[in-house]
Amino acid sequence: MLGIIGGTGLTKLTNLEIAHRQVVRTPYGEPSGALTFGRLCGTEVIFLARHGYGHTIPPHEVNYRANLWALKEYGVDRIVSVATVGGISPEFPAGSLAVPDQLIDYTWGRAHTFTVSGEKPVTHLDFTEPYCGAMRRDILRAASQRDVAIRDGGVYAVSQGPRLETAAEINRFERDGCDMVGMTGMPEAYLARELDICYAAIGVVVNDAAGRGASKTGIREEDIQRVLNDLMSRVRSVLEELVALSHPESCPA
Numbered sequence: 001m002l003g004i005i006g007g008t009g010l011t012k013l014t015n016l017e018i019a020h021r022q023v024v025r026t027p028y029g030e031p032s033g034a035l036t037f038g039r040l041c042g043t044e045v046i047f048l049a050r051h052g053y054g055h056t057i058p059p060h061e062v063n064y065r066a067n068l069w070a071l072k073e074y075g076v077d078r079i080v081s082v083a084t085v086g087g088i089s090p091e092f093p094a095g096s097l098a099v100p101d102q103l104i105d106y107t108w109g110r111a112h113t114f115t116v117s118g119e120k121p122v123t124h125l126d127f128t129e130p131y132c133g134a135m136r137r138d139i140l141r142a143a144s145q146r147d148v149a150i151r152d153g154g155v156y157a158v159s160q161g162p163r164l165e166t167a168a169e170i171n172r173f174e175r176d177g178c179d180m181v182g183m184t185g186m187p188e189a190y191l192a193r194e195l196d197i198c199y200a201a202i203g204v205v206v207n208d209a210a211g212r213g214a215s216k217t218g219i220r221e222e223d224i225q226r227v228l229n230d231l232m233s234r235v236r237s238v239l240e241e242l243v244a245l246s247h248p249e250s251c252p253a
């Protein structure tokens with residue numbers, strides 16, 4: 001089953017027919033909120049708002065382990081994660097969408113693995129390609145079917161937050177090869193890998209990163225809000241089509 005993790009601007013899916021909500025407890029504590037079971041174009045999906053339904057959980061306090069564990073427990077084997085980001089390179093301007101193919105993890109102090117000492121012999125999971133290729137391709141195909149422009153690839157810098165970056169930090173990320181910056185890409189992507197869930201993300205570029213373009217002298221919340229609504233309506237359309245791809249009869253475009 002497909003799981004959708006919504007970030008800033010996507011705390012609910014307006015096109016989701018909600019069947020029920022389920023409060024879940026996991027060995028890692030509580031997820032960001034109840035799992036929302038519903039139908040998108042007649043197909044069952046589970047939605048979870050990463051920052052809580054009232055958007056009250058900051059990126060460094062999200063219980064990523066509980067979120068992923070809960071989704072897996074209820075049958076999710078594929079996840080599309082929606083994450084707002086700032087655009088670093090000129091190919092990722094505010095108002096655009098991207099499907100990253102790589103990431104660099106700059107976060108610290110987050111519970112980043114299900115692996116604990118003493119349980120089983122230590123293994124080191126491959127993470128050369130942090131995103132699931134099949135899921136990435138499905139997202140790109142869905143976007144193309146709906147005529148939604150979306151960039152294929154890009155390196156996602158995952159910063160700690162909750163503050164935005166300094167201009168010098170963005171320069172460093174660029175030197176490292178990053179194209180976009182957000183705060184929630186990790187450990188989410190890796191935890192999905194540990195649970196053998198096919199996971200990919202849609203990067204929603206809501207602002208130029210600090211010191212770049214329109215953010216030369218600062219990042220203004222009003223500017224972010226201005227692009228957010230329009231971007232999220234495109235994201236909703238891509239998600240609908242993503243479901244339609246696996247169940248074409250249920251969701252005429």
Ligand code: HPA
Nearest residue numbers: 084085086181182183209
């Ligand atoms: N930096 C980090 N995270 C973000 C940004 C940004 O500029 N925009 C949206 N999420």
